[in-house]
Structures are given as structure tokens and as C-alpha cells.
Amino acid sequence: xxxxxxxxxxxxxxxxxxxxxxxxxxxxxxxxxxxxxxxxxxxxxxxxxxxxxxxxxxxxxxxxxxxxxxxxxxxxxxxxxxxxxxxxxxxxxxxxxxxxxxxxxxxxxxxxxxxxxxxxxxxxxxxxxxxxxxxxxxxxxxxxxxxxxxxxxxxxxxxxxxxxxxxxxxxxxxxxxxxxxxxxxxxxxxxxxxxxxxxxxxxxxxxxxxxxxxxxxxxxxxxxxxxxxxxxxxxxxxxxxxxxxxxxxxxxxxx
Amino acid sequence: xxxxxxxxxxxxxxxxxxxxxxxxxxxxxxxxxxxxxxxxxxxxxxxxxxxxxxxxxxxxxxxxxxxxxxxxxxxxxxxxxxxxxxxxxxxxxxxxxxxxxxxxxxxxxxxxxxxxxxxxxxxxxxxxxxxxxxxxxxxxxxxxxxxxxxxxxxxxxxxxxxxxxxxxxxxxxxxxxxxxxxxxxxxxxxxxxxxxxxxxxxxxxxxxxxxxxxxxxxxxxxxxxxxxxxxxxxxxxxxxxxxxxxxxxxxxxxxxxxxxxxxxxxxxxxxxxxxxxxxxxxxxxxx
Numbered sequence: 001x002x003x004x005x006x007x008x009x010x011x012x013x014x015x016x017x018x019x020x021x022x023x024x025x026x027x028x029x030x031x032x033x034x035x036x037x038x039x040x041x042x043x044x045x046x047x048x049x050x051x052x053x054x055x056x057x058x059x060x061x062x063x064x065x066x067x068x069x070x071x072x073x074x075x076x077x078x079x080x081x082x083x084x085x086x087x088x089x090x091x092x093x094x095x096x097x098x099x100x101x102x103x104x105x106x107x108x109x110x111x112x113x114x115x116x117x118x119x120x121x122x123x124x125x126x127x128x129x130x131x132x133x134x135x136x137x138x139x140x141x142x143x144x145x146x147x148x149x150x151x152x153x154x155x156x157x158x159x160x161x162x163x164x165x166x167x168x169x170x171x172x173x174x175x176x177x178x179x180x181x182x183x184x185x186x187x188x189x190x191x192x193x194x195x196x197x198x199x200x201x202x203x204x205x206x207x208x209x210x211x212x213x214x215x216x217x218x219x220x221x222x223x224x225x226x227x228x229x230x231x232x233x234x235x236x237x238x239x240x241x242x243x244x245x246x247x248x249x250x251x252x253x254x255x
Numbered sequence: 256x257x258x259x260x261x262x263x264x265x266x267x268x269x270x271x272x273x274x275x276x277x278x279x280x281x282x283x284x285x286x287x288x289x290x291x292x293x294x295x296x297x298x299x300x301x302x303x304x305x306x307x308x309x310x311x312x313x314x315x316x317x318x319x320x321x322x323x324x325x326x327x328x329x330x331x332x333x334x335x336x337x338x339x340x341x342x343x344x345x346x347x348x349x350x351x352x353x354x355x356x357x358x359x360x361x362x363x364x365x366x367x368x369x370x371x372x373x374x375x376x377x378x379x380x381x382x383x384x385x386x387x388x389x390x391x392x393x394x395x396x397x398x399x400x401x402x403x404x405x406x407x408x409x410x411x412x413x414x415x416x417x418x419x420x421x422x423x424x425x426x427x428x429x430x431x432x433x434x435x436x437x438x439x440x441x442x443x444x445x446x447x448x449x450x451x452x453x454x455x456x457x458x459x460x461x462x463x464x465x466x467x468x469x470x471x472x473x474x475x476x477x478x479x480x481x482x483x484x485x486x487x488x489x490x491x492x493x494x495x496x497x498x499x500x501x502x503x504x505x506x507x508x509x510x511x512x513x514x515x516x517x518x519x520x521x522x523x524x525x526x527x528x529x530x531x532x533x534x535x536x537x538x539x540x541x542x
Contacts, residue, residue, distance in 0.1 A: 001412075003379050004330035004363045010372060011362035027375070029409040034477045038408035038445075041480060042370060049369040083367040086324025086337055086360065087299050126300030129307070155302075198304035 001027060013039060014046045016079045050078045050091065057092040057122045060173045061115050065105065073102065089126050093119055110164035110185065117166045117202075120158035120193045124200045127156035132196065132249035138242075147223035151216045152254035156195035159205075159213050165189040167204040196249035208233030209241045219254045264351035265290050265317045265464070267506035269530035272321075272513065277520045278308045287524055289531075290317035290351075292510050296324045298348075299340050309348070319352035319464065319510070320345060321433075324367065327387045327401070328359030328374045338394040345395060352464055352508070354400040354433045355391065357384065357421065375410035376420045388428040400463045401425075402433035405441040405470075405483035417442070418456035431463035434504075436497045437489065441470050441481040450496055454503070462504045467497055467530060468512040486515035489526060494533070501537040509534060 001023075009024040020036065028035040054074045055062060062070040077098050083091040096119055099105060100112035132154055141149055153159075160166075165187045172180040190210045193202045205213065211232040215225030229236045245251050268289035273281070275297075280286060291312065298306050322341060325333065345353060358371035374380045392399050403421060415423065421432060434457065443450035469487030473480050489497075489511070501507070511526045 002330070003328075003375070003377070003383060006375065006410075007330050007359060007372075008363050011364065011366055011368065014368060014370075014372075015366070027410050027412065029411050035408065037475050037477045038480070041407040041482065042372060045370040046368050053369075083369065084365055086326065086334065086367045087296055087340075088369060089297070089300050125305075126303045129302035195303070198307065 010042075014043045015082055047075065047078065049088075050083070051075070053088045053091050054078075054095065058095060058115055058118045060118055060170050061095075061099075061111060063173050064111065064114065064169070065108070073099070073105065076102075089122075092122065095119065110162075110166065110169065113160070113162045113164050113166045114169055116160060117162075117170055117191055117193065120160070120191075121200050121202065124156040124158060124193050124195045127154075127195060130155050130252050133246060133251045133253060134249075135243060135246040138246060147221060149222045150219050150254050151222065151225075152219055152252050153213065153217050154194050154196075154250055154252050156193075156200075157213075157217075157250055158193040159190070159210060159217065161188070161190045161210060163188050167191045167202065170202070192250070194248070194250050201248070206233060208236035209245075212236075212238075212241060213245075213250075216251065265319060265508045267508055268534060269527040270317075270319070270508060270510045271523050271527050272510060273309075273312070274514070274517050275305065276517050277523070278305065280520045281312055282308055285315065286520065288316065288527060290319065290508065292319040292321050292352075292512075295320045295322045295341055295344060298344060313348055318348060318350045319354065319508070320348065320350040321402075322353070322355045323371070324360060325355050325387075325391060326359045326361040326367075327355055327357065327384050327391065328372075328380060329361045329363075329387070330359075330383060331361075331363040333387050333390055334361060335394075338391060342395050345397065352400060353395060353397045354402055354464065355388075356402045356404055357417075357424070358404045371404055373404065373406045373408060373410070376413045376415040376417060377410075378414045381415065381420060381423060385424055385427045388424065388430050392428065392430065398429065398431060400431040400433040402435050402466065403438050403442070403457070405435070405438040407445055407480060407482075409446055416453075416456075418453050422456070422458045425458045425461045430461075432458055432461040433464045433466060434459075434462045434500060435466035435468075436500055437466065437468045437470055437493050438483060440490075440493050440496055441483045444481045451499065454496075454500065459500075459504050462500075462507055465497070465500060465504075465507050465509045466512055467493060467509060467526075468514075484515050485512050488522075489529075494529070497530070498533050498536070501533060502540070506534050506537050 009021050013021050013024055025035055051074055081094050096112045096115035099115050105111055165183050167189050168183045171177040190205050192205050208229040212225050212229040215228045226238055266289050270290035271288045273291045273293050356371050360368050439450050443453055467489045468485040469489055471482045471484045473482050509530045513523050
């Protein structure tokens, strides 16, 4: 058998269950049942390696549905959408979308958004390095230039307006966090994730700040961004919000 | 083709595989490891604190970069984008050694299987791996060390045994050998062979680095298998085999790997200290 066909057959045998590939088994030097057992070592290795990656990236989703249910769900994802590149830090980004369409977990409609949040935290850890804009840098901009100033978000930043309280659900799984039972599942929540000083940080901004950040992400001029923020929140306090964002290292100049 | 031969820069002493849980200890204080090895694929992300930590440590320790994803044995060619990412990382870190595995992990459809899968030792596989080693050495601008794999199965069809395959690979490509003594022991045990007989036939003059690690003994309904899980201390027969290897090769850089159930750093450093002791035995015998 040509090497390419052997590798295609092994890929199938290692990733999916189903009936044994007798043509593949016939290539192995050992007799049955040893050869099946030996092939199974590789199947276990592959599954264990990929499950470990997903376990590490989605600890809260795993806690919410239980380790066994998480493993069973993850194995379906692994069989259907295995990694496409030899860089496992980037494997797992498809889990949120997969959960959203996964019928067995349809009664937990907020689960996919919790997974999105966990994936954003993972991505923030590995995002490109970029010097954030400090409060002192902005002070050098002449007042006349402020309305036209374009700001951007740090490469690690992720902003999401969820119909579910995903920040509170996540927080309830952290040491010293709130109680899961106390979370009002009917409440919508906005989450901001970013990396600052080598650590991934997360908080829940208000609607005005969210509109401002969304405008920054589109590289709108400051005056336009403030208008959008004020439209969402009539009490929007630009100087307080901007001071906090700058102190927290969320902002940069756009590319 | 001109290749950078950096072998001299990694000392013939004991190093350890640098794993994320031990980064804080290394950043806080110098640790008694003669050199460090990383898994290249763990540092391919665009940025972040791990890469920053490695760049800080890189100035203080000789560094070996051990690739676990290039898939030299893939039938459908090397992933050029991955080669380019590795090249960028190596240009940034300037490692003294660069290594890969005699294995495949990317299937013909591009699926990455996250394991070092076995090759049939056929002429077709040899042509494939030799072409890929040549291409990788060219694209990376560095000589590769290729590691002998731990294997749990063998294919009926074979034009070579593993030692013969590796000899021919070294001859054709000029690559070096990363001799994993634990893999040698595990594969021989799983295949019902004598590791010493295999050792005699390996291209020992090409050994640029040695690996040791722990393995697990797993009872199955069809007999015992040794699993190369890097999850415990090095087994006594592997230490014995290491001493035999060092007596043949002379002092070489020896790396202790530990990847699952990662212990506190002192446990790993104690394993490296024992490897260092065996290296000095050889030094004394030679000197």
C-alpha cells in the first residue's frame, strides 16, 4: 500500500470509531488481537492529546456540564473537526460554534457564549505583543486634535455583548467568585477581555463604554465614538471611562 | 547547501525540557540546568507572556528547539507555512540545536493528529523522509537532528529495520541523530527485540543529543506494553542503557524530558543531576 493511502486510513482509524479497517489491520505485523490493541494505543494518544488541549482551554464549560459530558462532547468535535495545523494553542476555536448547534446541549443556550468567552481568554494569552497607550501619551495630543484622534484596541482585546450573564457565570467558577445559584440567567451582559502586564483580564463594561470600544475597534475618530457612546448611555462619562481604559492598557493607536 | 553547525554550543551536560509550570521558578532565580529544550510548537503564537519569558531565559541558558509538528514522514509533503513559522522562531531564538522526529502527524488531507505516528520502513518512506529532511534543513538554514521514535506497532511491509533506515537517512541528508534512549528501550520491548542489538547498528557517530524520560508499563489483555508517557522518573533499565550508550558515543548533551504528571522542579533537576553523574563517569573513563 502506498504511504499516502496508509496515512489516510490511519487518520480515519484514529479519529473516528466505526468498524475496524481490515485492510489497515492486515498491514500490521502482529496477529489479532495484539494488532488491534497496538493500534488502540495510538488512538488513545491522539484523543488524550486533543482532549487535554480542550480541557485546558475550557475549564468553565467543563465544570458546567461535568467532565464526562465535556469529554463526550469534545470527542465528537475532535472526530468532526480535528486540528488543521500543528499549533495546538490555536485548537479549540470551533468549540463555541459547535456547542451552539449541538442538539444534546440545547437546553443550556448560554453555554456557547461561555465557551466564546473562554476562547477569547485563551486567544488573549497568545495575541501579538503591542505597547498599550498610557495616559501620559494622550496628554501630548493638542486639544484641537482630540476630536479627530483615532484610537484602536490592543490586539488581545475582545468585546462581546451577550444575551446571557457570561461574565457572572465565569466569575462563579473562580476562587473567591460569586455563587452560581445567585446568577440571574435572564440578564444580558457585556464582557471585555484583554491582556495587560502578561495577565489576561476581564470585566463587564456598561453599554456606553461598549459602544465606545466598538467604535474604537472600527477606528472611528474620537468625536464619532463619543457620539455613539452617548447615544447608548445619556450619562456616559468620557473622561472617567477613558482614564480607566488607558490605565488598564486596553487601547493603542490603530495600525 | 551550507548549513550552520552549531553543535559545539550545547554542552555535553545534562539539560531539562522547559515546561510551563516551571517558568516562574526559572524567572525568579538561576536553576542548576546546564541547558534547556523547548517544544517549538508551544512558542509559535504571535506573542504573550510565555514567549516573553523564554526570550528572557534564552540569554542565560543554551537552548535546543525540539519540533513536534513538522511531520517529516507525511506522504503529501511538508507544510511550508509551518516551516516558515519555525524559521521565524529559530531566527528569533538562535537555538544551538534543532530537532524533529522520525514519524508523521499530518494526514494527507491536512489533519494534524497531535501524535508521533509510526512509519513503515519502506523505500518509499525513506525517499519521502530524506526529501523532507533535506527540504527542512534548507528552509530552516540549520542541520536537523532526527529522533528515533517510540513505537507500539510495526508494519508487515519493510525494506529496512529502524537502525538501517536511520543510517541511510543520515547518509543521504547529513542530518544528525537525536538518540532517545527511552524510545530505544520502549520500542525494543514492544517489538520483542534486544535494545543492545539495535544500538550496535545505529549511526552513533551522528548522535548530537540524547533524550531520557520515564515510561509506563501497561498490562493489556494481550500482554504488557510500554507506553512512552514521559510521566515518571527514568526507569532503571533505561539508566543502564544510557550508560552503555555514553560509553559508545562519549559525552553528549543529555536531556531529561517530563511531560505528563509534571513534578516540582527539584524532582526534575534531581534526574538531571543523575544524568550529569553518568556523563562524568564517561568523562573520567575517557580522561
